[in-house]
Amino acid sequence: MTDWSTLTDACGSAEHVPGLLDRFEADPSGVWAELMDHLCPQLDTAFAASFAALPRLAEIATASSPEARSWVLLAAGAIASCSPGLSEPDSPLADFSAPIAVLHHLTDRCLSQAAEVEEYVNLLQALLSFEGVEIWDRSLDGLQSGEYEVDCPYCDVNIFVVIGQDDSFCCTDDYALQEVEKSPLLPARVQELKGLSRRLFTRASADGQAGLAHGLRYLFGRATCPDCGTDFSVAERVAAAWIP
Ligand SMILES: [Zn+2]
Structure with missing residues (x-):
């Protein structure tokens, strides 16, 4: 007892x-x-x-x-x-x-x-x-809100990564308040998804969560810093924000 x-x-x-x-x-x-x-x-x-x-x-x-x-x-x-x-x-x-x-x-x-x-x-x-999966047990809700905030791995600028059903992009200014310069995101191809990302994609697809499966390809895809042009993995930068 x-x-x-x-x-x-x-x-x-x-x-x-x-x-x-x-x-x-x-x-x-x-x-x-x-x-x-x-x-x-x-x-x-x-x-x-x-x-x-x-x-x-x-x-x-x-x-x-x-x-x-x-x-x-x-x-x-x-x-x-x-x-x-x-x-x-x-x-x-x-x-x-x-x-x-x-x-x-x-x-x-x-x-x-x-x-x-x-x-x-x-x-x-x-x-x-x-x-016991760490980081991703707390970091998937950006797919629901449609936004992640990450730092550029090269120039450290704060970047909004917007993953929407109609438009997905990243930018450095607050896109909700003003017209911003948008930098495109490159979604992962399904065959590029490995391990946990593949499992999450397969599961969401099987459960009829097509919008979420679509978002996962962007979360595990790549982006380009609008300021310095550095190419980076979105998921790696999301994970980096959790590591002290
Ligand atoms: Zn940068």
């Missing part, structure tokens, strides 16, 4: 966490924000109590209705995304591998049924979190 009184969450002693999880089970969408304030504030910090909650979250997800289940999976995914990777000693991903396997399986099933692109991207990131 978990001795919650010995654990902490964002607000101090985790003694109240079992009660909070009971309320979350009864009303996942209504209690989600409060649960995250305690277990995963800003969706980027987790505590001992957060990881200790994963077995209960797996139980709640298993028992919940399809509508409620996404909230539970996204809460657990946010916590898992804060875990040190599987290669780290005492990684919570290894310590809680059994509930994480359950959460992964349920997310995999939910993903195929998610129609809204926002829900789809969030669940896809949760799926990657449960696998």
